[in-house]
Amino acid sequence: MTQASWAYTDTVKEHFMNPRNILMDEDGYKEDGKGVTGNVKCGDEMIVVIKVDKEKGIIADCKWKTFGCASAIASTSVLSEMVKGMKLDDAYNLSAKDINRELGGLPDHKVHCSVLGDKALRMAINDYYVRNGMEGKIKKEEERVVCKCMNVTDQEIEHAVLEGARTFYELQEMTKVGTGCGECEQEVTQLLEAYKTKHFCEV
Amino acid sequence: MSPKEIYMDNNATTPIHPEVKKVMIETMDVFGNPSSLHASGRQARQLVEEAREEVASFIGASPEEIMFAGSGSEANNTVLSAVTCQRKQCAYHQEGVNEIITSTIEHPCVLEASKCLQERGVNVLYLGVDEYGKVSLEQLRDLLTERTGLVSVMMANNEIGTVQDIKGIAEIVHERGAVFHTDAVQAVGKIPVNVRELDVDFLTLSGHKMYGPKGIGALYVKKDAPFCPLIRGGHQERGRRAGTENTLGIIGLGKAIEMRSQEMKSDEKHLLELKAALKKGIEENIPDVLFVGHPTDCLPNTLNVSFEGAEGEAIILYLDLEGIAVSTGSACASGSLDPSHVILAIGLPAECAHGSIRISLGRENTMEEIAYMIDVFPRVIGKIRDMSTVYKRRLQ
Numbered sequence: 297m298t299q300a301s302w303a304y305t306d307t308v309k310e311h312f313m314n315p316r317n318i319l320m321d322e323d324g325y326k327e328d329g330k331g332v333t334g335n336v337k338c339g340d341e342m343i344v345v346i347k348v349d350k351e352k353g354i355i356a357d358c359k360w361k362t363f364g365c366a367s368a369i370a371s372t373s374v375l376s377e378m379v380k381g382m383k384l385d386d387a388y389n390l391s392a393k394d395i396n397r398e399l400g401g402l403p404d405h406k407v408h409c410s411v412l413g414d415k416a417l418r419m420a421i422n423d424y425y426v427r428n429g430m431e432g433k434i435k436k437e438e439e440r441v442v443c444k445c446m447n448v449t450d451q452e453i454e455h456a457v458l459e460g461a462r463t464f465y466e467l468q469e470m471t472k473v474g475t476g477c478g479e480c481e482q483e484v485t486q487l488l489e490a491y492k493t494k495h496f497c498e499v
Numbered sequence: 500m501s502p503k504e505i506y507m508d509n510n511a512t513t514p515i516h517p518e519v520k521k522v523m524i525e526t527m528d529v530f531g532n533p534s535s536l537h538a539s540g541r542q543a544r545q546l547v548e549e550a551r552e553e554v555a556s557f558i559g560a561s562p563e564e565i566m567f568a569g570s571g572s573e574a575n576n577t578v579l580s581a582v583t584c585q586r587k588q589c590a591y592h593q594e595g596v597n598e599i600i601t602s603t604i605e606h607p608c609v610l611e612a613s614k615c616l617q618e619r620g621v622n623v624l625y626l627g628v629d630e631y632g633k634v635s636l637e638q639l640r641d642l643l644t645e646r647t648g649l650v651s652v653m654m655a656n657n658e659i660g661t662v663q664d665i666k667g668i669a670e671i672v673h674e675r676g677a678v679f680h681t682d683a684v685q686a687v688g689k690i691p692v693n694v695r696e697l698d699v700d701f702l703t704l705s706g707h708k709m710y711g712p713k714g715i716g717a718l719y720v721k722k723d724a725p726f727c728p729l730i731r732g733g734h735q736e737r738g739r740r741a742g743t744e745n746t747l748g749i750i751g752l753g754k755a756i757e758m759r760s761q762e763m764k765s766d767e768k769h770l771l772e773l774k775a776a777l778k779k780g781i782e783e784n785i786p787d788v789l790f791v792g793h794p795t796d797c798l799p800n801t802l803n804v805s806f807e808g809a810e811g812e813a814i815i816l817y818l819d820l821e822g823i824a825v826s827t828g829s830a831c832a833s834g835s836l837d838p839s840h841v842i843l844a845i846g847l848p849a850e851c852a853h854g855s856i857r858i859s860l861g862r863e864n865t866m867e868e869i870a871y872m873i874d875v876f877p878r879v880i881g882k883i884r885d886m887s888t889v890y891k892r893r894l895q
Contacts, residue, residue, distance in 0.1 A: 319886075339810065362886060363808065365813055
């Protein structure tokens with residue numbers, strides 16, 4: 297009989313087994329920006345810290361730690377490698393989709409676990425701006441347009457989830473998201489899961 | 500030692516007993532319909548009835564009190580769904596009786612069936628549990644009224660192994676004239692169960708939790724207990740469950756039970772030794788652990804442990820990579836982020852419910868495997884704690 301394969305890709309497995317850039321010395325690490333997201337009570341929490349090369353405006357170092365599952369561990373490990381040497385703006389615009397592509401994909405039901413890392417990264421970048429008097433550069437999370445055809449932002453999706461949307465179809469009904477070219481479906485589904493977790497994780 | 504796979508998830512399912520496998524292969528050609536009158540039917544009928552006798556005698560019942568079902572879940576649903584029967588001629592129907600009592604730590608098949616009953620207008624009350632997972636007999640007394648038709652409390656919990664005082668519960672339930680069902684899927688085959696001594700009206704058991712095949716369960720229905728079938732349209736199982744019998748499954752269950760009656764006692768000793776060694780090994784090698792469940796009233800094979808600051812799915816998958824199969828109560832791995840309802844019910848914080856691991860041993864496990872486990876476990880937990888946002892102890 298053959299050995300059943302893992303639900304995760306080899307890349308996920310490799311990063312899970314050997315996670316990169318773990319923040320071992322939280323107190324001693326002189327970070328330039330820090331982001332904390334998630335909630336232990338909901339089953340996952342993420343801390344991402346960055347050091348910034350201020351002259352070049354690039355991320356010089358990125359470390360993280362988590363109380364999270366395999367996909368949270370693997371996706372943040374990959375993310376921490378991807379963003380080193382990356383311009384702050386580019387790093388900010390990385391989406392869970394970009395990370396999943398790097399990982400070779402995650403099982404659908406585990407995607408929501410992987411959005412913590414990039415969210416904490418964006419918070420860390422914003423934190424860097426605050427610490428350096430660059431508030432003007434802060435981008436509000438909720439300003440991000442997810443569906444370009446219907447001009448629907450993630451804030452509107454979050455609102456719809458709070459209003460009771462639980463499926464992509466219900467989101468479409470309520471916001472018209474994804475009713476144009478439909479290219480955003482995967483990302484919207486990820487956001488849907490993330491917001492469901494954020495707001496409706498029963499504790 | 501480089502093990503191929505160490506299977507320690509026997510509360511999920513068990514490997515099939517070699518003797519069961521042998522008998523099932525031998526009887527694979529018995530194709531007759533047990534309801535047929537001809538020789539081939541009679542042959543199947545005989546094997547089914549022999550298995551029924553085996554099951555009955557193991558739990559102290561009469562053969563006619565045993566109904567075979569497709570699973571433990573089906574048997575549980577059969578009992579619960581009967582409560583809603585509104586037909587005047589149904590044995591279950593009683594004017595003014597429209598309430599059931601169950602516990603907060605039942606298997607999902609009982610909890611979901613109860614939820615469905617609630618939606619159909621049945622009042623469902625839930626017994627809470629203490630820090631060890633025991634239901635309170637006092638609370639049961641308080642909740643029982645003349646409206647209560649059925650009480651359903653599991654004998655042994657699948658996640659933490661806590662064994663309830665079923666006899667005490669049955670006594671109280673019967674004092675109030677209600678009917679008592681116990682889901683004993685995890686208990687039968689691991690600890691002695693006698694329906695007469697316990698004085699239960701219904702009891703559920705399942706084949707694949709005791710080294711038998713999957714897809715076969717049984718329900719003990721006490722003689723003269725009110726009954727209403729879930730599946731209609733055939734006279735099989737004394738009209739309690741329509742559908743041609745799963746002959747091979749029933750034969751396998753019968754054999755599994757026969758093996759249990761021979762091996763349960765020695766297995767119990769073996770399992771208790773393994774469990775004690777595992778618990779000691781964890782205690783001595785890993786700080787900040789919490790053992791969940793009742794210290795003595797517990798299944799001999801089940802050890803539930805929570806590791807502070809370590810998330811359950813990560814533990815499961817790191818152990819999987821080391822060839823060890825255990826499970827988590829939390830359902831994150833299976834697609835939802837809900838923490839274990841059992842761990843929450845006993846009052847532990849949600850982070851414990853996300854990080855508790857169920858190790859359920861079986862008759863094939865060895866002391867060498869426990870030693871390997873104790874060698875691997877501290878490394879895995881240490882690795883997860885190193886990257887944990889919650890665990891701070893290493894800084895000291």
